[in-house]
Amino acid sequence: MKKKGLLRLLGLFILVFFFVQLFLVPKRYINSEIVQALQAPRFFLNGFSRQNDLINSIKNLEKENLSLRLEVLRLEDKVNDEHQGYIFTNVFSKYPYNDNDRLVIDAGLNDGVVTGMTVNFQPGVFLGEVVSALENRAEVRTIFDPGWELPVRIGEDGVDALLIGGHQPRLTLISKSKEIKVDDRVYVADKEFVYGLTIGFIDRVLIDDKEVFYSAKIRIPYQRSEIKEVFILRNE
Template identity: 25%
Template sequence: MVDARSAARLTLLLALAALLLLLAPLPFSGGVEARAAAVVLPAGRALRDLTRPASELLLNAGQVRSLSAENAALRRSVARLEAEAAALREANVATAQVSALLQSAGADFSRYRAAAVVAVDPAPGRRTIVVDRGSGDGVASGQAVLGPGATLVGVVSSVETHRARVRLLSDPDSAVAAVVQQSRVQAVLAGGGDRLRLDFVPVDAAVHKGDLVLSSALGGRLPGGLVVGRVSAVTSRAQDLFAKVAVEPLTDYARLEQVLILVDAALPAAGATGADDSGGDSTGGPTR
């Protein structure tokens, strides 16, 4: 801002200018004008230099406000575009996952409903998920749920109009009929954490590490021959009636994002091995 000294200089300049106007008609005014100009011009330049920063500051302030508004608009546009790009990438990932699931399930796509996992049961020890398909899509309790590679990952336990809850095979309350492919030994596949186990396997049964475990037809409620996992360990003692058989799932249940629900189980299931009397799933097995 212009202080008192600057105001005094301005007043002096105005007085000199008025004096020059009054003396202009006189014959000796030329010399006076020259001497006055010698005084006024430097003072005028000093005043101009003094006031220039203030004027430039006002001009720059307007430009800064304009640039700030433009930058804010650009940031909003960039954020919106990034969100749209992320959504598009997620849609592409989901499409690729569903496509892979359908390809592994076989050509008869009408038997299945693709569903996205929308929630996971947070309760300790529980292994259930919620998917975005329900009774309005033909989903019903007891239907098989498949994961990558057409592997059996769970069974529909309850249904709403547009949602369904799936009990994974690893849930402590899960128990389905199963068969060891190589030896045809029937057993009950039970959950209980990250690994599965086969219950009621005779201690002398020919079950070995690496054997493939499938669903069994003994329950009759689900199609047979669905791949579940591989035997990862077999332990027993001489006095035991049943061996302890651990099964490693072929699918990481914690990473499920898209699944297939088998809504029509009238035909042989995808991934069936063609066994004579094996290949089914049962939700009516022992439940703990």
Template identity: 35%
Template sequence: MRRYFLIAIIIAIVAATYLADFFIKKERSFDEVLRLKQENENLRAQIQLLKFNGQNSILNTNFITAKVFSTYPFNIKNKITINAGEKQGIKKSMVATVGENILLGQVTDVFENFSVIQTIFDPAWQLPVRIGKEEINGLFKAGNEPKVILIEKEKQIQTDDIVYSASQEFPYGLKIGEVAEIKETAAGVFKEAVLKMPFNVGELREIKILMTN
């Protein structure tokens, strides 16, 4: 009887070890997929911006890399908290990016060892932008459905056109998203573009802070 009991314990230990190894590998695989996805989006942004602008306005710029604190299971998109603060050189109004070429937001609150970032999904966020290789003007408006408004009706834009920052508050040319759908406004004077965003806030594990002199 004791022999069978020991065998059962050994089987249970082996099974537990196998399951633990399986879930660890699965978690690592998920993190690896997210990392590769973000690297791909960042590379696409860099290529697109070089193609449109012939330059990269943040080339040779210094960044601080910071980890993003989890808010799981809550789906909070308008703000994130990172593990870098005053001690690490973070200051209010510094620009936050995904990779080095995609605009994430701006630092709003700084503490000793952590900081809060307002993301471009915050409904209060508005930002002058430009669209595509023709550099068409528009106003980015955040929210549950990020979009560019006040686009002159006669201007020609297309789906997949890149939308990038054009405000003096930020480096010129940081990618915000791509045109997913074009809509006519009721007044008929302007049109607007619904955007496809290059990242999901809930999937972010680390971000970069653009250091200023």
């Protein structure tokens, strides 16, 4: 009998609990709890969406930063609107191929273009050199040529390095006794070209304890698909 009494008391307690939940607890509270539970997957997916938006925003800011740095370089080069000191010409398309190690340009001997001239993507930004010239055409070898090696320097301290051309140009033979960092400017130091022309910026320093030297990846301040015109530096 005592056991049955306890069971009845427990049953009565459960009924009272449900009664309170249904009639005394505000429905707004119950609904909000249910709605939040149902909306949890949507909040989870929105979190991923916000993360992707943040990543895209960072990439856009990096592109804008490179564009601003290119503009600063152009202004520092002090070239007027007539591109004084340069031969400005178009680059012939190789579409649909994305082969930029060698370019054919719409200027040649008749325009004053000769072998050995320095070719810039824009004033102050080094791209390559003229390797052959005809009357109305010329061929340009660029930093994207896998067979090209070029002495360069890095940053304000002028740390020496060797540029290795290719689809993604890179730096090697950087002394471990020197300090370089991301965003340091990489510029031409070869005696065959104008000293100090910008090639790009340090993107990542590669450290290998087994190697005698550092190496580094370069961030080129333009897209290869943007190479549609070039500035050929006139010989003085």
